[in-house]
Amino acid sequence: MKLSTQKISKISALLTLVLILGIIENYFPPIIPLFPTLKLGLSNVIITCSIVIAGLFPTFIIVILKCFVLSLFTGNLSSLMYSLPAGILSLLISFLLLKTGLFSFPAVSAASAGIHNSVQIFVACVVMQSAVPLLYLPYLISLGMLTGVFTGFICFYLLKKLPDKFGGFKSRFNTEEGKAMKGKK
Amino acid sequence: MTKKEKNFCKKPFSVWDIVIYIVFTVFVIISVIFVFIGEKGNTVEIYLDGKHLYSFELSTDRVIELEHNTVVIENGEVYISYADCPNKICLNSPPVSKAGRSISCLPNKLIVYISGDSDYDAVIGGGL
Missing domain, CATH: 1.20.5 (Single alpha-helices involved in coiled-coils or other helix-helix interfaces)
Structure with missing residues (x-):
């Protein structure tokens, strides 16, 4: 696929936001001390938004670059083998769910967070050559869903408030607010 | 639209x-x-770096000193009393006694796993 300049700049702007949120989040204390790897996933807000704003392929690039650069920033390259497959699969899942148009953002976000966490556990199983990490599956899926609903709400309200020219709901879809905006003009 | x-x-x-x-x-x-679902286990299995290292009876109290960790078997329960890793997840995890449960210290690649003799253990333990 050929990338236009507009798309490249869109990707880089979104990627910058993702990376900044990811780094800030890295300095947060863990929400639950038992699972220090469990994070709110604030950068996923931007990733879910960018599926709507930029489309699947640019978001795919953003996810891959995010995994590489964040693992460099946090100084933990081995986390790449967990984050890369999980990120790609949850991106595809959330894209397909959004494509159906039936589900709202918190649900899509929860689903992709659940998928993200379970993929990481399966990778841990493969890496450690054991079934033991599977015991964490219920905790990580349910916690992931809670954080997913939270980020989904942020994502929804972010897109709702986004001005016309940045490709929020108002310009993209024929919503009540969109119509009201056009009426004012 | x-x-x-x-x-x-x-x-x-x-x-x-x-x-x-x-x-x-x-x-x-x-x-x-x-x-x-899981009943009382009977054997404590210690795995280091994916390799099976020791097996101990859960019923006898014991302190096992490893290179980076100390595993304690006490009153039919197992917990980790010392770890030199930075995150100390294993120290915070509650003692385990049921078959199929485990404590793991990922930085040191240590897994303490309790095995029993039911079919369920065979399923979970099969991958080990």
Whole structure:
């Protein structure tokens, strides 16, 4: 696929936001001390938004670059083998769910967070050559869903408030607010 | 601009969301059942770097000193009393006694696993 300049700049702007949120989040204390790897996933807000704003392929690039650069920033390259497959699969899942148009953002976000966490556990199983990490599956899926609903709400309200020219709901879809905006003009 | 796309930009809820939530709740419940059904184990297995290192009876109290960790068997329960890793997850994890449960210290690649003799253990333990 050929990338236009507009798309490249869109990707880089979104990627910058993702990376900044990811780094800030890295300095947060863990929400639950038992699972220090469990994070709110604030950068996923931007990733879910960018599926709507930029489309699947640019978001795919953003996810891959995010995994590489964040693992460099946090100084933990081995986390790449967990984050890369999980990120790609949850991106595809959330894209397909959004494509159906039936589900709202918190649900899509929860689903992709659940998928993200379970993929990481399966990778841990493969890496450690054991079934033991599977015991964490219920905790990580349910916690992931809670954080997913939270980020989904942020994502929804972010897109709702986004001005016309940045490709929020108002310009993209024929919503009540969109119509009201056009009426004012 | 299609009618389809309206669902996720109108409200943060949709009727169809229930499908996603139900699917994941069922998934969680199934995995919880798999984790919590389990009887008292009888053997403590210690794995280091994926290799089986020691087996001990759960009934006899014992202190096992490893290179990076100290594992304690006490009153039919197992816990880790010392770890030199930075995150100390294993120190914070509660003592385990049931078959199929485990404590792991990922930085030191240590897994303390309790095995019993039911079919369930065979399923979980099979991958070890």
